[in-house]
Amino acid sequence: MGGSGKEFVREITPQGEDFSRWYTDVIRKADLADYAPVRGCIVFKPDGYALWEKVQEGLDRRFKATGHRNAYFPLFIPESLLKKEAEHVEGFNPELPWVTEAGGEKLEERLAVRPTSETIIGEMYHRWIQTYRDLPVLLNQWANVVRWEKKTKPFLRTTEFLWQEGHTAHRTEAEAREEVRRMLDVYRDFVETDLAIPVIPGRKTDTEKFAGAVETYSVEALMKDGLALQAGTSHFLGRNFARVFDIQFLDEDNQRKLVWTTSWGMSTRVIGATIMVHGDDRGLALPPKVAPTQVVIVPIAPQKEREAVLARARELHSALRGNLRVVLDDREEYTPGWKYNEWEMRGVPLRVELGPRDLKQNQVVLARRDSGEKQAVPQATLAARITELLADIQADMFQRAKEFMAGHTAAAGSLGQLEEIIATRRGFVRAGWCGEAGCEAAVKERTGATIRNIPFEQPDDPGPCVHCGGKAVHQVYFARAY
Amino acid sequence: MGGSGKEFVREITPQGEDFSRWYTDVIRKADLADYAPVRGCIVFKPDGYALWEKVQEGLDRRFKATGHRNAYFPLFIPESLLKKEAEHVEGFNPELPWVTEAGGEKLEERLAVRPTSETIIGEMYHRWIQTYRDLPVLLNQWANVVRWEKKTKPFLRTTEFLWQEGHTAHRTEAEAREEVRRMLDVYRDFVETDLAIPVIPGRKTDTEKFAGAVETYSVEALMKDGLALQAGTSHFLGRNFARVFDIQFLDEDNQRKLVWTTSWGMSTRVIGATIMVHGDDRGLALPPKVAPTQVVIVPIAPQKEREAVLARARELHSALRGNLRVVLDDREEYTPGWKYNEWEMRGVPLRVELGPRDLKQNQVVLARRDSGEKQAVPQATLAARITELLADIQADMFQRAKEFMAGHTAAAGSLGQLEEIIATRRGFVRAGWCGEAGCEAAVKERTGATIRNIPFEQPDDPGPCVHCGGKAVHQVYFARAY
Numbered sequence: 001m002g003g004s005g006k007e008f009v010r011e012i013t014p015q016g017e018d019f020s021r022w023y024t025d026v027i028r029k030a031d032l033a034d035y036a037p038v039r040g041c042i043v044f045k046p047d048g049y050a051l052w053e054k055v056q057e058g059l060d061r062r063f064k065a066t067g068h069r070n071a072y073f074p075l076f077i078p079e080s081l082l083k084k085e086a087e088h089v090e091g092f093n094p095e096l097p098w099v100t101e102a103g104g105e106k107l108e109e110r111l112a113v114r115p116t117s118e119t120i121i122g123e124m125y126h127r128w129i130q131t132y133r134d135l136p137v138l139l140n141q142w143a144n145v146v147r148w149e150k151k152t153k154p155f156l157r158t159t160e161f162l163w164q165e166g167h168t169a170h171r172t173e174a175e176a177r178e179e180v181r182r183m184l185d186v187y188r189d190f191v192e193t194d195l196a197i198p199v200i201p202g203r204k205t206d207t208e209k210f211a212g213a214v215e216t217y218s219v220e221a222l223m224k225d226g227l228a229l230q231a232g233t234s235h236f237l238g239r240n241f242a243r244v245f246d247i248q249f250l251d252e253d254n255q256r257k258l259v260w261t262t263s264w265g266m267s268t269r270v271i272g273a274t275i276m277v278h279g280d281d282r283g284l285a286l287p288p289k290v291a292p293t294q295v296v297i298v299p300i301a302p303q304k305e306r307e308a309v310l311a312r313a314r315e316l317h318s319a320l321r322g323n324l325r326v327v328l329d330d331r332e333e334y335t336p337g338w339k340y341n342e343w344e345m346r347g348v349p350l351r352v353e354l355g356p357r358d359l360k361q362n363q364v365v366l367a368r369r370d371s372g373e374k375q376a377v378p379q380a381t382l383a384a385r386i387t388e389l390l391a392d393i394q395a396d397m398f399q400r401a402k403e404f405m406a407g408h409t410a411a412a413g414s415l416g417q418l419e420e421i422i423a424t425r426r427g428f429v430r431a432g433w434c435g436e437a438g439c440e441a442a443v444k445e446r447t448g449a450t451i452r453n454i455p456f457e458q459p460d461d462p463g464p465c466v467h468c469g470g471k472a473v474h475q476v477y478f479a480r481a482y
Numbered sequence: 483m484g485g486s487g488k489e490f491v492r493e494i495t496p497q498g499e500d501f502s503r504w505y506t507d508v509i510r511k512a513d514l515a516d517y518a519p520v521r522g523c524i525v526f527k528p529d530g531y532a533l534w535e536k537v538q539e540g541l542d543r544r545f546k547a548t549g550h551r552n553a554y555f556p557l558f559i560p561e562s563l564l565k566k567e568a569e570h571v572e573g574f575n576p577e578l579p580w581v582t583e584a585g586g587e588k589l590e591e592r593l594a595v596r597p598t599s600e601t602i603i604g605e606m607y608h609r610w611i612q613t614y615r616d617l618p619v620l621l622n623q624w625a626n627v628v629r630w631e632k633k634t635k636p637f638l639r640t641t642e643f644l645w646q647e648g649h650t651a652h653r654t655e656a657e658a659r660e661e662v663r664r665m666l667d668v669y670r671d672f673v674e675t676d677l678a679i680p681v682i683p684g685r686k687t688d689t690e691k692f693a694g695a696v697e698t699y700s701v702e703a704l705m706k707d708g709l710a711l712q713a714g715t716s717h718f719l720g721r722n723f724a725r726v727f728d729i730q731f732l733d734e735d736n737q738r739k740l741v742w743t744t745s746w747g748m749s750t751r752v753i754g755a756t757i758m759v760h761g762d763d764r765g766l767a768l769p770p771k772v773a774p775t776q777v778v779i780v781p782i783a784p785q786k787e788r789e790a791v792l793a794r795a796r797e798l799h800s801a802l803r804g805n806l807r808v809v810l811d812d813r814e815e816y817t818p819g820w821k822y823n824e825w826e827m828r829g830v831p832l833r834v835e836l837g838p839r840d841l842k843q844n845q846v847v848l849a850r851r852d853s854g855e856k857q858a859v860p861q862a863t864l865a866a867r868i869t870e871l872l873a874d875i876q877a878d879m880f881q882r883a884k885e886f887m888a889g890h891t892a893a894a895g896s897l898g899q900l901e902e903i904i905a906t907r908r909g910f911v912r913a914g915w916c917g918e919a920g921c922e923a924a925v926k927e928r929t930g931a932t933i934r935n936i937p938f939e940q941p942d943d944p945g946p947c948v949h950c951g952g953k954a955v956h957q958v959y960f961a962r963a964y
Contacts, residue, residue: 037605038559041558046551046552049554050552071531072534072644073525074520075595096585097558097581099580099581099582102580102630150585160556160557
């Protein structure tokens, strides 16, 4: 480390030059993660893991408020269990790592390292659920999962990743469908409120749905490079897993019936989304609600006033840290300018500057990471002002991301138009679709764009299919995606 | 479910009849865990996982207060990395599961599913640590680990388990040794304060230390069946891993030096310890600090007064639940007596009974799970009284466990005496030991007891070795152990 602030920032490739390099530069410079000596895996460094802890807090609180409890199921899934649901195993099979030896012996049956847990949980629900009184079962699990991906990228697609997976069982189809939509809305609320990322909720096409689901719903976000990212999914599994794992209950009418199940997940890839929605050429920019450090205090301390400035900085630090995540940067080996750049690069939402002149005037200068705005604030009202400003920053970051998304969403009436938008400006393209997988595949083949989802909000007349010109059944969002 | 309270409790084998069956009965009846369809694995059910969440909260707070941060390292460890530390791999090799196939191909190098993470973390510290300014590195990880154990038992020894593992690197030996003792004391404090389990802190013998450590320290607890349980360990790794992974730093004196490392861990087995230290023939008994439910309100509602009693019960529930983890059991299908038994079996520390007479007198009856004591309390002072009582229960449970441990700790002057105590009363046996592994092994061979640890508190004269009669260098604690 060391050197001037300018040099520091120069180590980050500008977004306009190479967005992908900008992304990995920011992760490295902001010390979020490192590549691990295992194919496609990363190490979550403390600043990266702290973001995940904030995601966990935000989601866990919402899961519990909607009646869910946490449980934990085994990492290993015997091959015979995994194979029970044919579509499911077909979808995941190529991505599975297998444990074949253990305890010094070759195993009689291979064990998959879980890519997701529907099958092992299905087996347990079969044992646990006897009557309608046992329903609904509303469980969530925080876990690591593994998928042997060909191309990997930190946070977005890694061999091992961290996530939560909710698994519920219900008495009726209506109740299960309600749960699927409720949890999708929990995801929407979390991503929009806490991560300040606007999303489009909707239903996946059959081509893009989860292996084994009847329907998959998603919330889709837009990154600053114009590529979409699926931030969370909620699956209506119908009775597919119930049938295969024989999850039956005795209903009030004395009939034995199969349960209806759902599953829903959000992973560490939302950290990647947060980086790519809010970051800029100066580095990371974190929404206050999830920023591990919300406020940094930088004393500007010329030699002769050092003690007085530092003493006041420490007082402010003590006063603020009861309610805020605040750091005092009193390192002597760096200049204030260098520190400004570093903390901006690390995405801290608000900086408190305190120099000799501020000391005399009983004020501080506050600088916003998101807008660069500065303002002098009396020390007496500092805590209240910071709380207000953090709320403003959170709201403004969300607003800017919404404007970016609106500015990068266009309607296309023809395939040529769709192709041109995807090739030049990218973003979301709203267009009619006839519902045929052939048209969906043809658009993907020609433009690289997939149907991200079929949004809940639909016009009265979706117009013609953007590919075949036939009558569309939905308007959908096309985009190239992570 | 259903039936009378007596039948209910009869389903738990009495401790005196078969402690091991009592243990698994309690886990099943209190719905803490279930056996999984994977060799030696369990499923943590919500009430069991909630206990782990309380352990996580209690430890995580203490780790952060002592300057540690969380990170996350990969689940898989390439064989070549794991083999670098010879003693380490020898210690763990028989217990390892190996991934040999993934992504549809046979892997060029086998990947171990982590039994612990010293090696992969050593590799990363090698990359991250350059100068003395990078030290100390104080990281912790919450993770699942796998050890292919021959004999398994829920929570105590399972193929996969959950734990935290701290890994730190230091500039000097003194600093690393201080860290090892600091974290052992964090464990002691957590286990004693939150789990109400007294422990003996001390150093392990060379035979019993962690594979690859210079020294291992432990906190040892005593279960109600007289068997000891190692509740947490803290390892001084010296420069063993630093040497093997070449973790060097440039010191202030411009010399390149190896770092000193430590590691320390506590796992889900402390849930087993909590069950076995506090439970009784009526079932689980949980210390208030970690009880997922601290208070249960049971309304006693004869038909004609049902509405009035339930209304007041709901008011009390609302008033209490801001600061306490409280449940209102207003199920109509069970009698109050049945509910008393059920909640006692589930270990809830305090019960609030509210009937028509209490309603008239503006009081409730409080019943303690630990002592069975009942007392009438005015509703006006209920919240304050409950807070006091929960603190009393916590303190009394700890006190009783201390008395049990004291009552089951004896000194032995001869091998015959040691053997007799272990064979009849079990518990801890304090005796002199000459320091020779041969004597340690001979005692184990003859009595089944191992040296649990060499306690920090030592008499001036440790007396003769309990085995060879030679001069002892320490007094140690022998016990049979889980």
